[in-house]
Amino acid sequence: MKRILFFSRLFSSTAxxxxxxxSALAHQESFKAMGVAPPxxxxxxxxxxxxxxxxxxxxxxDFKGKxxxxxxxxxxxxxxxxxxxxxxxxxxxxxxxxxxxxxxxIDRDKKERIYQYIKNYNLTFPVLLDPSQKVRKDYFIMGLxxxxxxxxxxxxxxxISGAREWDSAASKKMFxxxxx
Amino acid sequence: MFLFRFIFSSILFVLITTTNAxxxxxxxxxxxxxxxxxxxxxxxxxxxxxxxxxxxEMFMTMDGLRDGTDEKSTxxxxxxxxxxxxxxxxxxxxxxxxxxxxxxxxxxxxxxxIMGGYVRNTMExxxxxxxxxxxxxxxxxxxxxxxxxxxxxxxxxxxKQLSAVAGVAVPTGKITIKxxxxxxxxxxxxxxxxxxxxxxxxxDPIFGLTYQKAADPFWMGANFxxxxxxxxxxxxxxxxxxYTLDLYVMRQFNEKALASFQLxxxxxxxxxxxxKAGKENGDCHAMLNSTRDWMTPLCDPTNYGGVxxxxxxxxxxxxxxxxxxxxxxxxxLYQNLKGPQMQSDYMLRLTYYLEVPTKKSRRYKGFxxxxxxxx
Numbered sequence: 001m002k003r004i005l006f007f008s009r010l011f012s013s014t015a016x017x018x019x020x021x022x023s024a025l026a027h028q029e030s031f032k033a034m035g036v037a038p039p040x041x042x043x044x045x046x047x048x049x050x051x052x053x054x055x056x057x058x059x060x061x062d063f064k065g066k067x068x069x070x071x072x073x074x075x076x077x078x079x080x081x082x083x084x085x086x087x088x089x090x091x092x093x094x095x096x097x098x099x100x101x102x103x104x105x106i107d108r109d110k111k112e113r114i115y116q117y118i119k120n121y122n123l124t125f126p127v128l129l130d131p132s133q134k135v136r137k138d139y140f141i142m143g144l145x146x147x148x149x150x151x152x153x154x155x156x157x158x159x160i161s162g163a164r165e166w167d168s169a170a171s172k173k174m175f176x177x178x179x180x
Numbered sequence: 181m182f183l184f185r186f187i188f189s190s191i192l193f194v195l196i197t198t199t200n201a202x203x204x205x206x207x208x209x210x211x212x213x214x215x216x217x218x219x220x221x222x223x224x225x226x227x228x229x230x231x232x233x234x235x236x237e238m239f240m241t242m243d244g245l246r247d248g249t250d251e252k253s254t255x256x257x258x259x260x261x262x263x264x265x266x267x268x269x270x271x272x273x274x275x276x277x278x279x280x281x282x283x284x285x286x287x288x289x290x291x292x293x294i295m296g297g298y299v300r301n302t303m304e305x306x307x308x309x310x311x312x313x314x315x316x317x318x319x320x321x322x323x324x325x326x327x328x329x330x331x332x333x334x335x336x337x338x339x340k341q342l343s344a345v346a347g348v349a350v351p352t353g354k355i356t357i358k359x360x361x362x363x364x365x366x367x368x369x370x371x372x373x374x375x376x377x378x379x380x381x382x383x384d385p386i387f388g389l390t391y392q393k394a395a396d397p398f399w400m401g402a403n404f405x406x407x408x409x410x411x412x413x414x415x416x417x418x419x420x421x422x423y424t425l426d427l428y429v430m431r432q433f434n435e436k437a438l439a440s441f442q443l444x445x446x447x448x449x450x451x452x453x454x455x456k457a458g459k460e461n462g463d464c465h466a467m468l469n470s471t472r473d474w475m476t477p478l479c480d481p482t483n484y485g486g487v488x489x490x491x492x493x494x495x496x497x498x499x500x501x502x503x504x505x506x507x508x509x510x511x512x513l514y515q516n517l518k519g520p521q522m523q524s525d526y527m528l529r530l531t532y533y534l535e536v537p538t539k540k541s542r543r544y545k546g547f548x549x550x551x552x553x554x555x
Protein backbone atom coordinates (compact mmCIF):
# COMPACT_ATOMS: atom_id res chain seq x y z
CA MET A 1 0.00 0.00 0.00
CA LYS A 2 2.86 2.29 0.92
CA ARG A 3 4.55 1.47 -2.36
CA ILE A 4 1.35 2.31 -4.31
CA LEU A 5 1.07 5.59 -2.42
CA PHE A 6 4.74 6.36 -3.09
CA PHE A 7 4.42 5.71 -6.85
CA SER A 8 1.16 7.59 -6.98
CA ARG A 9 2.81 10.64 -5.35
CA LEU A 10 5.87 10.31 -7.58
CA PHE A 11 3.64 10.18 -10.67
CA SER A 12 1.60 13.18 -9.52
CA SER A 13 4.72 15.20 -8.74
CA THR A 14 6.30 14.31 -12.07
CA ALA A 15 3.11 15.15 -13.95
CA UNK A 16 2.83 18.47 -12.07
CA UNK A 17 6.48 19.24 -12.78
CA UNK A 18 6.02 18.55 -16.48
CA UNK A 19 2.84 20.60 -16.58
CA UNK A 20 4.54 23.58 -14.92
CA UNK A 21 7.68 23.16 -17.04
CA UNK A 22 5.60 22.84 -20.18
CA SER A 23 3.59 25.91 -19.26
CA ALA A 24 6.79 27.89 -18.53
CA LEU A 25 8.25 26.71 -21.82
CA ALA A 26 5.13 27.73 -23.72
CA HIS A 27 5.26 31.06 -21.91
CA GLN A 28 8.89 31.57 -22.93
CA GLU A 29 8.24 30.55 -26.52
CA SER A 30 5.26 32.85 -26.87
CA PHE A 31 7.29 35.73 -25.43
CA LYS A 32 10.14 34.98 -27.81
CA ALA A 33 7.79 34.81 -30.79
CA MET A 34 6.53 38.31 -29.97
CA GLY A 35 10.00 39.71 -29.25
CA VAL A 36 9.21 40.34 -25.60
CA ALA A 37 12.11 40.84 -23.19
CA PRO A 38 11.28 39.14 -19.88
CA PRO A 39 12.44 40.69 -16.59
CA UNK A 40 15.33 39.29 -14.58
CA UNK A 41 13.55 40.27 -11.39
CA UNK A 42 9.83 40.86 -11.47
CA UNK A 43 9.31 44.32 -10.03
CA UNK A 44 6.01 46.11 -9.40
CA UNK A 45 4.97 48.31 -12.31
CA UNK A 46 5.26 51.97 -11.24
CA UNK A 47 1.77 53.14 -10.38
CA UNK A 48 0.36 56.30 -11.92
CA UNK A 49 -2.83 58.26 -12.19
CA UNK A 50 -3.59 60.00 -15.46
CA UNK A 51 -6.61 61.49 -17.15
CA UNK A 52 -8.36 59.68 -19.94
CA UNK A 53 -9.39 61.42 -23.12
CA UNK A 54 -12.84 61.79 -21.47
CA UNK A 55 -11.37 63.60 -18.48
CA UNK A 56 -11.71 60.67 -16.04
CA UNK A 57 -8.82 59.79 -13.76
CA UNK A 58 -7.44 56.28 -14.16
CA UNK A 59 -4.71 54.58 -12.13
CA UNK A 60 -2.77 51.50 -13.08
CA UNK A 61 -3.71 50.01 -9.71
CA ASP A 62 -7.37 50.11 -10.85
CA PHE A 63 -6.54 47.12 -13.04
CA LYS A 64 -4.98 44.96 -10.35
CA GLY A 65 -6.09 41.37 -10.85
CA LYS A 66 -5.96 41.79 -14.64
CA UNK A 67 -3.08 41.37 -17.07
CA UNK A 68 -2.39 44.71 -18.74
CA UNK A 69 -0.79 45.64 -22.03
CA UNK A 70 0.61 49.10 -21.27
CA UNK A 71 1.47 50.92 -24.49
CA UNK A 72 3.23 54.27 -24.94
CA UNK A 73 2.55 56.16 -28.17
CA UNK A 74 2.21 59.61 -29.72
CA UNK A 75 0.22 61.03 -32.60
CA UNK A 76 3.43 62.04 -34.38
CA UNK A 77 4.73 58.47 -34.28
CA UNK A 78 3.66 56.70 -37.47
CA UNK A 79 4.47 53.10 -36.36
CA UNK A 80 2.50 53.77 -33.14
CA UNK A 81 -0.59 54.76 -35.05
CA UNK A 82 -0.28 51.71 -37.25
CA UNK A 83 -0.25 49.29 -34.33
CA UNK A 84 -3.10 50.84 -32.32
CA UNK A 85 -5.90 49.34 -34.48
CA UNK A 86 -4.41 45.87 -34.02
CA UNK A 87 -4.38 46.54 -30.28
CA UNK A 88 -8.08 47.34 -30.47
CA UNK A 89 -8.75 44.03 -32.23
CA UNK A 90 -6.79 42.17 -29.56
CA UNK A 91 -8.73 44.01 -26.85
CA UNK A 92 -12.05 43.07 -28.40
CA UNK A 93 -10.94 39.44 -28.71
CA UNK A 94 -9.75 38.83 -25.15
CA UNK A 95 -10.92 41.70 -22.92
CA UNK A 96 -13.31 39.44 -21.01
CA UNK A 97 -10.51 37.08 -20.00
CA UNK A 98 -8.99 39.22 -17.27
CA UNK A 99 -7.08 41.34 -19.73
CA UNK A 100 -6.87 45.09 -20.26
CA UNK A 101 -5.18 47.40 -22.77
CA UNK A 102 -4.05 50.82 -21.52
CA UNK A 103 -2.49 53.22 -24.01
CA UNK A 104 -0.64 56.33 -22.85
CA UNK A 105 -0.21 59.18 -25.31
CA ILE A 106 2.90 61.25 -24.59
CA ASP A 107 1.82 64.14 -26.82
CA ARG A 108 2.59 67.39 -25.06
CA ASP A 109 -0.56 69.02 -26.43
CA LYS A 110 -2.92 68.60 -29.40
CA LYS A 111 -5.58 66.73 -27.39
CA GLU A 112 -8.01 67.22 -30.28
CA ARG A 113 -5.83 65.12 -32.53
CA ILE A 114 -5.78 62.30 -29.98
CA TYR A 115 -9.59 62.46 -29.64
CA GLN A 116 -9.96 62.41 -33.40
CA TYR A 117 -7.75 59.36 -33.69
CA ILE A 118 -9.65 57.52 -30.94
CA LYS A 119 -12.88 58.33 -32.74
CA ASN A 120 -11.65 57.40 -36.21
CA TYR A 121 -10.36 54.03 -35.11
CA ASN A 122 -13.11 53.31 -32.55
CA LEU A 123 -10.62 52.69 -29.76
CA THR A 124 -12.58 51.50 -26.75
CA PHE A 125 -9.71 50.78 -24.37
CA PRO A 126 -8.55 53.57 -22.04
CA VAL A 127 -6.28 56.10 -23.71
CA LEU A 128 -4.52 58.17 -21.07
CA LEU A 129 -2.76 61.48 -21.52
CA ASP A 130 0.75 62.14 -20.23
CA PRO A 131 1.51 65.67 -21.47
CA SER A 132 4.07 66.30 -18.71
CA GLN A 133 5.97 63.14 -19.73
CA LYS A 134 6.20 62.08 -16.08
CA VAL A 135 4.89 58.54 -16.54
CA ARG A 136 6.94 58.17 -19.72
CA LYS A 137 10.06 58.97 -17.71
CA ASP A 138 9.04 56.65 -14.83
CA TYR A 139 8.92 53.85 -17.40
CA PHE A 140 12.23 54.88 -19.04
CA ILE A 141 10.69 55.24 -22.49
CA MET A 142 13.46 56.10 -24.95
CA GLY A 143 11.71 55.29 -28.22
CA LEU A 144 8.20 54.87 -29.56
CA UNK A 145 6.20 52.71 -29.56
CA UNK A 146 7.17 50.90 -26.39
CA UNK A 147 4.93 48.50 -24.47
CA UNK A 148 5.07 46.70 -21.16
CA UNK A 149 3.25 43.58 -20.05
CA UNK A 150 1.93 43.87 -16.51
CA UNK A 151 0.79 40.71 -14.76
CA UNK A 152 -2.40 40.28 -12.72
CA UNK A 153 -0.17 40.65 -9.63
CA UNK A 154 0.80 44.17 -10.75
CA UNK A 155 4.36 43.14 -11.60
CA UNK A 156 6.20 43.81 -14.86
CA UNK A 157 6.35 40.67 -17.00
CA UNK A 158 7.76 41.92 -20.28
CA UNK A 159 9.16 44.82 -22.33
CA ILE A 160 8.48 45.36 -26.03
CA SER A 161 10.38 47.89 -28.14
CA GLY A 162 8.81 48.76 -31.49
CA ALA A 163 5.50 48.06 -33.18
CA ARG A 164 3.82 44.62 -33.19
CA GLU A 165 0.87 42.92 -34.83
CA TRP A 166 -1.13 42.69 -31.63
CA ASP A 167 -4.03 40.78 -33.13
CA SER A 168 -1.83 37.99 -34.50
CA ALA A 169 -2.16 34.38 -33.36
CA ALA A 170 1.25 34.61 -31.66
CA SER A 171 0.11 37.64 -29.70
CA LYS A 172 -3.15 36.03 -28.58
CA LYS A 173 -1.26 32.93 -27.51
CA MET A 174 1.15 35.05 -25.49
CA PHE A 175 -1.66 36.85 -23.69
CA UNK A 176 -3.46 33.59 -22.98
CA UNK A 177 -0.32 32.33 -21.18
CA UNK A 178 0.00 35.67 -19.38
CA UNK A 179 -3.60 35.63 -18.15
CA UNK A 180 -3.13 32.05 -16.87
CA MET B 181 36.01 62.80 -61.11
CA PHE B 182 37.92 60.10 -59.23
CA LEU B 183 36.73 61.43 -55.87
CA PHE B 184 33.15 61.60 -57.09
CA ARG B 185 33.37 57.97 -58.21
CA PHE B 186 35.04 57.05 -54.93
CA ILE B 187 32.25 58.63 -52.86
CA PHE B 188 29.56 57.05 -55.02
CA SER B 189 31.24 53.62 -54.82
CA SER B 190 31.65 53.95 -51.05
CA ILE B 191 27.96 54.72 -50.65
CA LEU B 192 27.06 51.70 -52.77
CA PHE B 193 29.42 49.55 -50.71
CA VAL B 194 27.88 50.67 -47.44
CA LEU B 195 24.38 50.13 -48.81
CA ILE B 196 25.21 46.60 -49.92
CA THR B 197 27.03 45.63 -46.73
CA THR B 198 24.31 47.03 -44.53
CA THR B 199 21.41 45.45 -46.38
CA ASN B 200 21.03 42.75 -43.75
CA ALA B 201 20.98 45.36 -41.08
CA UNK B 202 18.46 47.54 -42.81
CA UNK B 203 15.57 45.80 -41.10
CA UNK B 204 13.14 48.27 -39.69
CA UNK B 205 11.36 47.17 -36.58
CA UNK B 206 8.77 49.91 -36.57
CA UNK B 207 10.40 52.10 -33.97
CA UNK B 208 9.59 55.73 -34.52
CA UNK B 209 12.83 57.34 -33.53
CA UNK B 210 15.43 57.59 -30.87
CA UNK B 211 15.74 61.33 -30.80
CA UNK B 212 12.81 62.74 -32.70
CA UNK B 213 12.32 66.43 -33.26
CA UNK B 214 15.49 66.99 -35.27
CA UNK B 215 13.83 67.43 -38.61
CA UNK B 216 15.31 70.15 -40.81
CA UNK B 217 14.96 71.08 -44.48
CA UNK B 218 17.39 68.90 -46.40
CA UNK B 219 18.93 71.76 -48.37
CA UNK B 220 20.44 73.37 -45.28
CA UNK B 221 24.10 72.46 -45.03
CA UNK B 222 24.80 70.31 -42.00
CA UNK B 223 21.10 70.05 -41.36
CA UNK B 224 19.65 66.91 -39.88
CA UNK B 225 21.61 64.10 -38.33
CA UNK B 226 20.94 60.38 -38.61
CA UNK B 227 19.68 58.27 -35.74
CA UNK B 228 22.39 56.87 -33.50
CA UNK B 229 24.50 54.17 -35.22
CA UNK B 230 22.76 54.81 -38.52
CA UNK B 231 23.98 56.11 -41.84
CA UNK B 232 22.13 58.53 -43.97
CA UNK B 233 22.88 59.27 -47.59
CA UNK B 234 21.71 62.24 -49.49
CA UNK B 235 21.73 62.88 -53.20
CA UNK B 236 20.57 66.21 -54.56
CA GLU B 237 20.22 67.67 -57.97
CA MET B 238 20.17 71.45 -58.00
CA PHE B 239 19.42 73.76 -60.87
CA MET B 240 20.35 77.39 -60.41
CA THR B 241 19.92 80.18 -62.86
CA MET B 242 21.30 83.72 -62.87
CA ASP B 243 19.91 86.35 -65.15
CA GLY B 244 21.31 89.82 -65.72
CA LEU B 245 23.74 91.93 -63.78
CA ARG B 246 23.61 93.98 -60.63
CA ASP B 247 25.82 96.55 -58.96
CA GLY B 248 24.83 97.15 -55.37
CA THR B 249 21.05 96.96 -55.42
CA ASP B 250 20.78 98.40 -58.96
CA GLU B 251 20.18 96.15 -61.91
CA LYS B 252 22.47 96.70 -64.88
CA SER B 253 21.70 95.90 -68.47
CA THR B 254 24.25 94.12 -70.60
CA UNK B 255 24.45 97.18 -72.85
CA UNK B 256 25.66 99.35 -69.93
CA UNK B 257 28.83 97.28 -69.77
CA UNK B 258 29.58 96.19 -73.31
CA UNK B 259 30.61 94.37 -75.28
CA UNK B 260 32.90 97.08 -76.49
CA UNK B 261 36.57 97.89 -76.83
CA UNK B 262 35.90 101.41 -75.54
CA UNK B 263 37.47 102.46 -72.27
CA UNK B 264 35.37 101.61 -69.21
CA UNK B 265 33.56 98.88 -71.13
CA UNK B 266 34.18 95.17 -71.25
CA UNK B 267 34.94 93.03 -74.28
CA UNK B 268 32.80 90.25 -72.89
CA UNK B 269 29.66 90.55 -70.78
CA UNK B 270 27.68 87.71 -69.22
CA UNK B 271 23.95 87.52 -69.96
CA UNK B 272 22.71 84.41 -68.17
CA UNK B 273 24.17 81.50 -66.28
CA UNK B 274 22.81 78.05 -65.58
CA UNK B 275 24.32 75.63 -63.11
CA UNK B 276 23.46 72.01 -62.52
CA UNK B 277 24.95 70.57 -59.41
CA UNK B 278 24.79 66.97 -58.24
CA UNK B 279 25.54 66.68 -54.55
CA UNK B 280 26.28 63.55 -52.60
CA UNK B 281 26.40 63.40 -48.86
CA UNK B 282 26.86 60.75 -46.22
CA UNK B 283 26.63 60.90 -42.46
CA UNK B 284 26.94 58.56 -39.53
CA UNK B 285 25.93 59.14 -35.91
CA UNK B 286 28.50 57.70 -33.53
CA UNK B 287 26.51 58.60 -30.42
CA UNK B 288 23.21 60.29 -29.56
CA UNK B 289 25.05 63.60 -29.70
CA UNK B 290 27.78 63.31 -32.30
CA UNK B 291 27.61 62.74 -36.05
CA UNK B 292 30.24 62.89 -38.78
CA UNK B 293 29.34 64.11 -42.27
CA ILE B 294 30.89 64.25 -45.72
CA MET B 295 29.51 66.23 -48.65
CA GLY B 296 30.76 66.59 -52.17
CA GLY B 297 29.40 67.64 -55.50
CA TYR B 298 29.84 67.84 -59.22
CA VAL B 299 28.88 71.03 -60.99
CA ARG B 300 28.24 71.95 -64.59
CA ASN B 301 28.18 75.69 -65.37
CA THR B 302 27.08 77.29 -68.61
CA MET B 303 27.35 81.05 -68.96
CA GLU B 304 25.92 82.81 -71.99
CA UNK B 305 28.40 85.50 -73.03
CA UNK B 306 28.18 88.32 -75.49
CA UNK B 307 31.58 89.47 -76.70
CA UNK B 308 33.10 91.71 -79.32
CA UNK B 309 33.95 88.50 -81.18
CA UNK B 310 30.39 87.20 -81.06
CA UNK B 311 28.15 85.34 -78.60
CA UNK B 312 29.11 81.99 -77.09
CA UNK B 313 28.53 79.74 -74.08
CA UNK B 314 31.33 79.60 -71.56
CA UNK B 315 31.36 76.17 -69.97
CA UNK B 316 33.01 74.49 -67.01
CA UNK B 317 32.43 71.34 -65.04
CA UNK B 318 34.08 69.46 -62.20
CA UNK B 319 34.08 68.47 -58.60
CA UNK B 320 33.27 71.03 -55.99
CA UNK B 321 35.19 71.21 -52.74
CA UNK B 322 34.39 68.38 -50.33
CA UNK B 323 33.18 69.19 -46.85
CA UNK B 324 34.04 67.05 -43.86
CA UNK B 325 32.11 68.05 -40.78
CA UNK B 326 31.24 66.95 -37.29
CA UNK B 327 28.05 67.99 -35.55
CA UNK B 328 27.83 67.87 -31.78
CA UNK B 329 24.62 68.37 -29.85
CA UNK B 330 25.45 70.74 -27.00
CA UNK B 331 22.03 70.93 -25.40
CA UNK B 332 18.65 69.24 -25.58
CA UNK B 333 15.76 69.36 -23.17
CA UNK B 334 14.62 65.78 -23.74
CA UNK B 335 16.30 62.82 -25.41
CA UNK B 336 13.26 61.20 -27.00
CA UNK B 337 11.28 64.19 -28.19
CA UNK B 338 13.27 67.36 -27.57
CA UNK B 339 11.51 70.67 -27.95
CA LYS B 340 14.81 72.58 -27.98
CA GLN B 341 18.23 71.58 -29.22
CA LEU B 342 21.47 73.43 -29.79
CA SER B 343 24.28 71.92 -31.86
CA ALA B 344 27.72 73.05 -32.94
CA VAL B 345 29.30 72.20 -36.26
CA ALA B 346 32.99 72.20 -37.08
CA GLY B 347 34.73 70.93 -40.16
CA VAL B 348 36.89 71.64 -43.13
CA ALA B 349 36.33 72.15 -46.85
CA VAL B 350 38.88 70.05 -48.71
CA PRO B 351 40.03 71.63 -51.99
CA THR B 352 38.85 68.88 -54.33
CA GLY B 353 37.43 71.42 -56.76
CA LYS B 354 39.63 72.73 -59.54
CA ILE B 355 40.63 76.39 -59.86
CA THR B 356 42.43 76.11 -63.19
CA ILE B 357 39.70 75.20 -65.66
CA LYS B 358 40.39 76.71 -69.06
CA UNK B 359 38.18 78.25 -71.72
CA UNK B 360 37.43 75.71 -74.43
CA UNK B 361 34.95 77.36 -76.74
CA UNK B 362 35.68 81.08 -77.02
CA UNK B 363 34.95 82.36 -80.56
CA UNK B 364 38.50 83.75 -80.72
CA UNK B 365 40.96 80.91 -81.02
CA UNK B 366 43.69 82.66 -79.00
CA UNK B 367 41.36 82.88 -75.99
CA UNK B 368 40.88 79.11 -75.86
CA UNK B 369 43.10 77.46 -73.29
CA UNK B 370 43.08 80.57 -71.12
CA UNK B 371 41.94 80.48 -67.50
CA UNK B 372 38.20 80.90 -66.95
CA UNK B 373 37.06 83.63 -64.56
CA UNK B 374 36.62 82.95 -60.81
CA UNK B 375 32.87 82.30 -60.94
CA UNK B 376 33.34 79.45 -63.40
CA UNK B 377 35.89 77.62 -61.24
CA UNK B 378 34.20 74.97 -59.07
CA UNK B 379 36.75 75.04 -56.25
CA UNK B 380 38.45 77.44 -53.87
CA UNK B 381 41.89 75.83 -53.91
CA UNK B 382 42.25 76.21 -50.15
CA UNK B 383 41.61 74.12 -47.05
CA ASP B 384 38.88 76.12 -45.36
CA PRO B 385 37.63 75.72 -41.80
CA ILE B 386 33.87 75.56 -41.32
CA PHE B 387 32.04 76.52 -38.15
CA GLY B 388 28.36 76.51 -37.39
CA LEU B 389 25.68 76.69 -34.78
CA THR B 390 22.20 75.20 -35.11
CA TYR B 391 19.17 75.87 -32.93
CA GLN B 392 16.15 73.63 -33.42
CA LYS B 393 12.73 73.88 -31.85
CA ALA B 394 9.82 71.49 -32.12
CA ALA B 395 6.22 72.35 -31.31
CA ASP B 396 4.08 69.68 -32.93
CA PRO B 397 3.12 69.95 -35.80
CA PHE B 398 5.81 72.59 -36.36
CA TRP B 399 9.57 72.40 -36.52
CA MET B 400 11.56 75.60 -36.64
CA GLY B 401 15.09 76.72 -36.21
CA ALA B 402 18.09 78.75 -37.18
CA ASN B 403 21.31 77.53 -38.73
CA PHE B 404 24.40 79.70 -38.90
CA UNK B 405 27.44 78.52 -40.86
CA UNK B 406 30.64 80.16 -41.89
CA UNK B 407 33.39 79.00 -44.23
CA UNK B 408 36.55 80.90 -43.44
CA UNK B 409 39.17 81.46 -46.08
CA UNK B 410 42.44 81.90 -44.28
CA UNK B 411 45.05 80.63 -46.72
CA UNK B 412 45.91 81.39 -50.34
CA UNK B 413 45.79 78.80 -53.08
CA UNK B 414 48.25 77.73 -55.79
CA UNK B 415 47.13 80.66 -57.91
CA UNK B 416 48.09 83.08 -55.13
CA UNK B 417 44.63 84.27 -54.22
CA UNK B 418 41.90 83.33 -51.79
CA UNK B 419 38.16 83.31 -52.16
CA UNK B 420 36.15 85.48 -49.76
CA UNK B 421 34.83 84.00 -46.52
CA UNK B 422 31.16 83.02 -46.49
CA TYR B 423 28.49 83.45 -43.83
CA THR B 424 25.03 81.94 -44.08
CA LEU B 425 22.03 82.21 -41.80
CA ASP B 426 19.03 80.00 -42.52
CA LEU B 427 15.76 80.45 -40.68
CA TYR B 428 13.15 77.77 -41.27
CA VAL B 429 9.74 76.64 -40.24
CA MET B 430 8.24 73.30 -41.22
CA ARG B 431 4.68 72.13 -40.77
CA GLN B 432 3.63 68.52 -40.88
CA PHE B 433 0.22 68.58 -42.56
CA ASN B 434 0.11 64.87 -43.23
CA GLU B 435 1.88 61.95 -41.60
CA LYS B 436 3.89 61.51 -44.81
CA ALA B 437 4.36 65.11 -45.86
CA LEU B 438 5.72 68.41 -44.61
CA ALA B 439 5.72 71.91 -46.03
CA SER B 440 8.55 74.27 -45.25
CA PHE B 441 9.41 77.91 -45.59
CA GLN B 442 12.89 79.33 -45.23
CA LEU B 443 14.68 82.63 -45.27
CA UNK B 444 18.26 82.11 -46.40
CA UNK B 445 20.67 84.95 -45.84
CA UNK B 446 24.20 84.93 -47.19
CA UNK B 447 27.14 87.31 -47.00
CA UNK B 448 30.39 86.61 -48.78
CA UNK B 449 33.58 88.42 -49.54
CA UNK B 450 35.40 89.13 -52.77
CA UNK B 451 38.59 87.49 -54.03
CA UNK B 452 41.88 88.68 -52.64
CA UNK B 453 43.72 88.95 -55.95
CA UNK B 454 43.74 87.85 -59.58
CA UNK B 455 45.14 84.39 -60.39
CA LYS B 456 48.83 83.92 -61.04
CA ALA B 457 47.99 83.08 -64.65
CA GLY B 458 46.46 86.54 -65.02
CA LYS B 459 49.53 88.30 -63.72
CA GLU B 460 52.01 86.18 -65.63
CA ASN B 461 50.22 85.46 -68.90
CA GLY B 462 47.55 88.12 -69.05
CA ASP B 463 44.69 85.59 -68.81
CA CYS B 464 41.38 87.45 -68.36
CA HIS B 465 42.92 90.76 -69.49
CA ALA B 466 42.18 92.53 -72.76
CA MET B 467 44.64 91.56 -75.46
CA LEU B 468 45.99 88.99 -73.00
CA ASN B 469 48.10 91.73 -71.52
CA SER B 470 48.14 91.96 -67.75
CA THR B 471 48.50 95.76 -67.85
CA ARG B 472 45.24 96.14 -69.81
CA ASP B 473 41.65 96.24 -68.53
CA TRP B 474 39.72 93.19 -67.49
CA MET B 475 38.23 91.21 -70.33
CA THR B 476 34.89 90.80 -68.53
CA PRO B 477 33.53 91.98 -65.16
CA LEU B 478 33.88 88.33 -64.07
CA CYS B 479 37.68 88.68 -64.14
CA ASP B 480 37.87 91.50 -61.58
CA PRO B 481 38.42 89.92 -58.12
CA THR B 482 36.59 92.82 -56.47
CA ASN B 483 33.41 92.13 -58.49
CA TYR B 484 32.48 89.36 -56.10
CA GLY B 485 30.93 89.31 -52.66
CA GLY B 486 27.80 90.86 -51.30
CA VAL B 487 24.73 90.12 -49.30
CA UNK B 488 21.57 88.39 -50.41
CA UNK B 489 18.38 87.02 -48.97
CA UNK B 490 16.38 84.22 -50.54
CA UNK B 491 12.98 82.78 -49.70
CA UNK B 492 12.67 79.03 -50.09
CA UNK B 493 9.47 77.04 -50.29
CA UNK B 494 9.73 73.30 -49.91
CA UNK B 495 7.81 70.06 -49.66
CA UNK B 496 9.17 67.00 -47.95
CA UNK B 497 7.71 63.52 -48.41
CA UNK B 498 8.33 60.30 -46.55
CA UNK B 499 6.43 57.75 -48.63
CA UNK B 500 7.81 54.77 -46.69
CA UNK B 501 9.97 54.54 -43.58
CA UNK B 502 13.68 55.32 -44.09
CA UNK B 503 13.13 57.16 -47.40
CA UNK B 504 12.64 60.92 -47.67
CA UNK B 505 12.34 63.16 -50.73
CA UNK B 506 12.28 66.94 -50.78
CA UNK B 507 11.68 69.58 -53.41
CA UNK B 508 12.71 73.21 -52.85
CA UNK B 509 12.30 76.38 -54.83
CA UNK B 510 14.32 79.47 -53.87
CA UNK B 511 13.78 82.98 -55.15
CA UNK B 512 15.75 86.11 -54.27
CA LEU B 513 14.15 88.74 -52.04
CA TYR B 514 17.12 91.09 -51.73
CA GLN B 515 20.52 91.30 -53.42
CA ASN B 516 23.22 93.83 -52.70
CA LEU B 517 26.20 92.78 -54.77
CA LYS B 518 29.69 94.15 -55.17
CA GLY B 519 29.59 94.45 -58.85
CA PRO B 520 28.76 94.47 -61.51
CA GLN B 521 28.18 90.75 -61.10
CA MET B 522 25.48 88.28 -62.06
CA GLN B 523 22.31 88.29 -59.99
CA SER B 524 20.43 85.26 -58.81
CA ASP B 525 17.18 84.37 -60.52
CA TYR B 526 15.84 81.16 -58.98
CA MET B 527 17.02 77.80 -57.70
CA LEU B 528 15.29 74.43 -57.80
CA ARG B 529 16.53 71.49 -55.80
CA LEU B 530 15.39 67.88 -55.54
CA THR B 531 16.83 65.75 -52.76
CA TYR B 532 16.53 62.09 -51.91
CA TYR B 533 17.53 61.02 -48.45
CA LEU B 534 18.01 57.43 -47.35
CA GLU B 535 18.37 56.27 -43.76
CA VAL B 536 20.31 53.04 -43.28
CA PRO B 537 20.16 51.46 -39.83
CA THR B 538 23.14 49.29 -38.91
CA LYS B 539 23.00 46.26 -36.64
CA LYS B 540 23.91 48.54 -33.75
CA SER B 541 20.99 50.85 -34.47
CA ARG B 542 18.05 50.96 -32.08
CA ARG B 543 15.73 50.77 -35.06
CA TYR B 544 17.29 47.41 -35.88
CA LYS B 545 17.45 45.80 -32.47
CA GLY B 546 15.02 47.94 -30.51
CA PHE B 547 15.71 49.59 -27.20
CA UNK B 548 17.16 47.71 -24.30
CA UNK B 549 14.69 47.09 -21.50
CA UNK B 550 15.45 49.28 -18.48
CA UNK B 551 17.56 47.72 -15.72
CA UNK B 552 15.93 50.06 -13.24
CA UNK B 553 12.65 48.17 -13.69
CA UNK B 554 14.16 44.71 -13.22
CA UNK B 555 15.08 43.89 -16.84
